[in-house]
Amino acid sequence: MTFFRKLFCVTMLGTAACGQTPPAISIDGGNGHTATLTVAELAALPQQTIKAIEHGTSVTFEGVPLSEVLAKVQAPVGEELRGKALADYLLVEAADGYRAVFALAELDPAFSDKRVYLATKRDGKPLSEKEGPFRIVAPDEKRPARWVRQVTALKIREAQ
Ligand SMILES: Nc1nc2c(c(=O)[nH]1)N[C@H]1C(S)=C(S)[C@@H](COP(=O)(O)O)O[C@H]1N2
Numbered sequence: 001m002t003f004f005r006k007l008f009c010v011t012m013l014g015t016a017a018c019g020q021t022p023p024a025i026s027i028d029g030g031n032g033h034t035a036t037l038t039v040a041e042l043a044a045l046p047q048q049t050i051k052a053i054e055h056g057t058s059v060t061f062e063g064v065p066l067s068e069v070l071a072k073v074q075a076p077v078g079e080e081l082r083g084k085a086l087a088d089y090l091l092v093e094a095a096d097g098y099r100a101v102f103a104l105a106e107l108d109p110a111f112s113d114k115r116v117y118l119a120t121k122r123d124g125k126p127l128s129e130k131e132g133p134f135r136i137v138a139p140d141e142k143r144p145a146r147w148v149r150q151v152t153a154l155k156i157r158e159a160q
């Protein structure tokens with residue numbers, strides 16, 4: 001949608017009248033369970049403040065642990081993450097085609113204290129269009145290569 005059409009929709013008609021749906025992330029558990037979450041729906045989950053260093057500068061994100069998001073599709077955790085399920089991984093997809101994976105065991109608080117979040121705010125403000133509205137933030141990782149910007153989908157898959 002062009003900027004002017006967007007402006008017209010918002011000021012004259014309201015976004016709903018123009019058939020705009022709010023951006024959402026799609027979640028596929030690979031187990032028959034799927035979900036979609038808008039920023040507002042994600043905001044209803046308990047938010048955490050995440051202090052991180054990015055390119056040498058400290059930044060504060062707000063978001064939800066990825067494990068809480070994956071609970072929406074009943075991802076295996078704790079005792080369920082054994083045997084075959086240990087070959088399960090999360091594929092994170094972005095609007096620009098960028099992709100990154102995490103092993104499910106990396107994301108389960110029963111396995112690890114490693115922090116991985118789905119963030120929606122930076123320094124108190126919603127993420128910019130270039131960065132968000134959803135971004136992975138993993139403050140314990142020394143390189144931010146898996147801090148996927150503009151996340152569109154989270155898919156649980158099984159390594160072949
Ligand atoms: N969608 C998307 N996310 C991405 C990337 C990308 O190319 N596309 N690059 C990654 C890499 S390699 C780095 S170092 C950081 C850079 O984040 P910045 O652009 O906010 O500095 O984003 C990561 N997330």
Ligand SMILES: [Mo]
Pocket residue numbers: 144145
């Ligand atoms: Mo990078």
